[in-house]
Amino acid sequence: MTIRSEHPVGPDAICAALAALGAAPVLDPEMWPEGPQDEDRVRLLGSLLAKVELELTAAIRLGDQELDDLADAVFGWLDQVGTEGALATNVLLNRLQRTAVQIVGRGEDEETPAGRVAAWACVVAAVDALSAELNFQQGDVEGVRRALGRTETALITVLEGMHDLRVAIGDAEEEEEE
Template sequence: MSIGSDHPAGADRIYAALVALGAEPVLDPELWPQGPQEGDRLRLLGVLLAKTELEITAATRLGEDEQFEDIADVVLGWTEQVGSSGIASNVLVNRLQRTAVQLMDGGEEKTAAGQVASGAAVVAAADVLSAHLQFEHGDVERTRRALDRTEASVIAVLEGMHEVRVAIGDVEE
């Protein structure tokens, strides 16, 4: 099972999509005299992903009227593009890993316990799904390593939850 495209979008096409969405990053002409280069591809994809996620979030905010149908439409569109195979699971693991990195990098001197616990919960979800995929492929050793990482993450979730409980006075330190 591979993840790929017969016609992967190059940096120039991704940049053009960002221009069309009004979200292109400013490229200093001295640093990029030829415009976006293939080495910029992942960064540009990250910008495109952020723009897409911001648009989806603005369109599907759950409030008192909770528009789950809107989220279902987004998931339907995603599934139509990705499918529901093992590739979809790999994409989800990748998304969970990116989310965990973003949660754990609070940009502050010390990341809040609840934020760390949330990141650990996302890591646990990614590792359990990864363990499942490894098991389906018959790789017991990789399954075992993914489960070991999951257990470590679950411990971190519980520790973070405890820290938050201490902070609000529910339990003693």
């Protein structure tokens, strides 16, 4: 399923939304002599998404009201996305894929800690399990098989990461390699 916006938002509108939220991008006139262009659109949308997520995180209070605030945020999300299964699933898949990249988005010179690897693999497992379900709904049996194979691989990585953390805190012994 391909998602296409009926009325794509241009870079100027995205910059205006960022400005309205107090996060207007600083546009170097040498790099952007004519302002933001269409090729800047996805990056600007990412900036807008980050600003909205920061605002939402600040707005959701911890404590007794948290569930009500989370529900309000989900209902607001549903107002935009709707409840149509494939569309909502595709939006969730996109969000989860971005989350997985952000979890391990560290420098290449650093080894990713076991906890982050396990967390990344949990998100990847969620992506692939949802992909399997979407493929099933579309009658793509081979797609289901591929997605389930990736899910199983990710779950193995989750368990290995958890074991590595248990070894690190002394709750488990390091396994000997054969």
